[in-house]
Amino acid sequence: MTTIQLGQTLPDLEIKLIVDGQIESRQSATLFAQRKTVLFAVPGAFTPTCSNKHLPGYVKHFADFRQRGVDVVCAAVNDAYVMQAWARDQQVPPGMIMLADGNGSFTRALGLELDGAAYGMGLRSRRFALYAEDGVVRQLHVEAPGEFRVSSAEAMLAALDG
Template structure:
């Protein structure tokens, strides 16, 4: 499968979120339409780099994205209940959307899946961040295996400002 590239529209698929205690379906077309959005994805909620660096960076810098008129979405190939618990554990502020790609269909449509079977994790997402305007990818930053540099909140703020 080919990885999505800048200039291409994001695929329209369903993701899940917990809203007021209920699982809610979110269509990606509606999430990205008429908006500026940074979507960052992690291999797994509650995993070390994701919990110690990746999500905390976006939590700490969330107001800076808001000041630029950019919404922030975190996604993982986990279920919506795990994403809700992780958001609570990480003190994610209201407005930073935590979405579950439970079956990895959106991740696969982006061409950014990771085979974590050797680690007992199955299909997961590669670590990445993308910046989209009105549903079209403007920037894509995919981490090399084992790295955490180009998808951080700091790196994305710098890239958006460039």
């Protein structure tokens, strides 16, 4: 599978979401339709960089994205209950959506999977952030292995501003 490209539509699959603390099933096409969205993905909930830097940056700057008319979705290859607990632990604000990609289906469809078997983690997502309008990818920022720069909230705000 090749990595999703600029101008392509995000894949349409059934996904699990944590919305305002509640678990919901929805089609991904419905989630991304008729809105501007930043989707960022982390290798795993409760992991060091993800919990200490990546998600907290988006929590801190959530209002900045909303002021730009952009919704924020965080994805991880974790089940819905783990994502729900992580959202509570990280004090994710109402309106920020946590996408639970428990089987990695959405991540694989994006072509952004990571083999974390060497670390005892199995299939995970690469660390990335993308900006989509009505489900069409307009920006894609994928981190090099072991890095955290281009997918941060601050980097995405700068990219959105120009």
